[in-house]
Structure formats: C-alpha cells, structure tokens
Amino acid sequence: MRNPIDGETRILGVLGENIAYTLSPAIQNAALAHARLNCRYVAFSVTRKKLGAFFEAVRALDMPGVNVTIPHKEEVIRHIDSLSRSAKRIGAVNTVVNRKGSLRGENTDLAGFRALLNGLRVRDIRSALVLGAGGAARAVLVELAERGVPSVRVACRRPARGKALLRALGVAGESIAWRAREEEAVDLVVNTTPLGQNARDAKPVGKRFLRGVRAVTDLVVKPGGTSLVKDARSLGVPAEEGSLMLVEQGRESFYHWFGRRPPRSVMMRALEDSYR
Numbered sequence: 001m002r003n004p005i006d007g008e009t010r011i012l013g014v015l016g017e018n019i020a021y022t023l024s025p026a027i028q029n030a031a032l033a034h035a036r037l038n039c040r041y042v043a044f045s046v047t048r049k050k051l052g053a054f055f056e057a058v059r060a061l062d063m064p065g066v067n068v069t070i071p072h073k074e075e076v077i078r079h080i081d082s083l084s085r086s087a088k089r090i091g092a093v094n095t096v097v098n099r100k101g102s103l104r105g106e107n108t109d110l111a112g113f114r115a116l117l118n119g120l121r122v123r124d125i126r127s128a129l130v131l132g133a134g135g136a137a138r139a140v141l142v143e144l145a146e147r148g149v150p151s152v153r154v155a156c157r158r159p160a161r162g163k164a165l166l167r168a169l170g171v172a173g174e175s176i177a178w179r180a181r182e183e184e185a186v187d188l189v190v191n192t193t194p195l196g197q198n199a200r201d202a203k204p205v206g207k208r209f210l211r212g213v214r215a216v217t218d219l220v221v222k223p224g225g226t227s228l229v230k231d232a233r234s235l236g237v238p239a240e241e242g243s244l245m246l247v248e249q250g251r252e253s254f255y256h257w258f259g260r261r262p263p264r265s266v267m268m269r270a271l272e273d274s275y276r
Helices: 024-035 048-060 075-079 085-090 109-120 136-146 159-169 208-212 227-234 243-258 264-273
Strands: 010-016 039-045 065-068 095-099 102-106 127-131 151-156 174-177 188-191 215-218
Touching (some): 024 039, 024 243, 024 264, 048 075, 048 095, 048 102, 075 102, 085 102, 085 109, 085 136, 095 243, 102 243, 127 136, 151 159, 159 174, 188 227, 243 264
Parallel strands (some): 010 039, 010 065, 127 151, 127 188, 151 174, 188 215
Antiparallel strands (some): 095 102
16 A cells, blocks of 8 residues: 655656656556555656756755656766766666765666566577667667677667767677668567557568577567567567566666665566556
C-alpha cells in the first residue's frame, strides 16, 4: 500500500523532453510503494535552456535525485558537481543523485544492457552490428568493448557521427553508412534506434539478414517483442526487447538513491501491467 501524500512526501522523476511516453514512473512508483517510502516519481519535460534552473530546484527541494533521458544525457554534465567512474567512461548521465545539495552523475545504462545481453546466454560473440549512433549506443559500445568483441560495426545515417562516437569512447570499431548495414554477417545485432516503437516503423534490418545472426537485442521497450525481436524469434534466434534493460537500470538508479535494490519482479510486473 502506498503512503498517502503529505507534507513530508519527497519527489523524484525522469528528466527529458516530450516524454509522455516514458514508462519509468510506472516501475519506479511500484518500487517506492513496495519499499514503503514516502516518495512519488513523476516525469519532467524540460528544455535544454532551463536545465540549470531545474537542477537548482532539485537542490532547493532536496529531491533524492532524478533519471535523465533523451536528449539531455550529455548536456546535464555541465549542471552537476561530479561524475561516477561509469558516467565518465560512457560520457553520459542517466541518473543524478542529490547528497545534501551536491549532485553526482551516474550511468546505469551499462548495467541495464549487460543484464539484457546476459539474458540471451550467448557466448563467444565475435562480431556485432550496432544500429544507431545516438546516446543509447554509448553504453552498448562500452559493454561490447569490455567483453572483448573483436569486430564492432556502427551503422548510422551519418557515418562521421559514428566515427566520432567510437573515437570519443576509445572503442575500436568501424562506422558504416545505414544502407550498408546488411552487407556483412554478424553474431549479434543491437538496435539502439527508436525504430520499432510504432507499428508503422520500418524494420531496422530485414528478416533474411537475421538468418545468420546468433542473437538480437532491441533497446526499444515493448513487452511481447518488437518486429525485430519477433522476426528473430521466428527463426529460432535468441532475442530480447528492452524491458529487462529498463527495469535493471531502474533498479540500479533506485539503489543509488536509497541504498537498496527493489525486487526485479515488482518493477517488471508494473511495466507489463502498463501495456495491458
């Protein structure tokens, strides 16, 4: 049972732009209720120009912290006081922790993607195709590098952007044009683009290309599977959409704010219920 809202209720939330779609409030409020914490988690749609004022409010209201989503994961670094090792490595922040007015940036995307990849139980990945070179690709590329995947290709509309991202992260790899994404067989396909959020979206890659793939991960959150995941599963290829990543990174954020991790099942149930 939730605590009633009263004069001591504290506020957390997720910071982004045009984020009515976000599922973070559903899973975090379920975790807060389970832990019987007198807090509420909401969505904050804030423009880039107002980020400074927003973080002053975080300090003034003594908010435990916030999550950060597109398009602010890199820009928020200018407005906080320190970065964790993972946030420095990835060059982006998805969790801000407030400790007596000092704001520290964390990145739990790495833990989330690691859990997603571990769930596929595919070993000895020798090659990977990463679709997209936006902020979501950062944690993916770092994790693939840490696993020692020898061949990593980034497919994007502007190859120069992919090349710059690889260089910024210090990750060995190749940036290729989007149209060339299906030219070479790979072990692993990772979709970091929004393609698949809507039923009318074009598929990130064709079904025929997936015949030679050993595993597929799609960061788009869609319980039951995106079109990419469904295509892969129909061919017997292990595939997962982004629900587990969202839940796991949410659990890690909760840990940074409150020093404990909520049950995975509580957050996953809330996520699935939001789709019913």
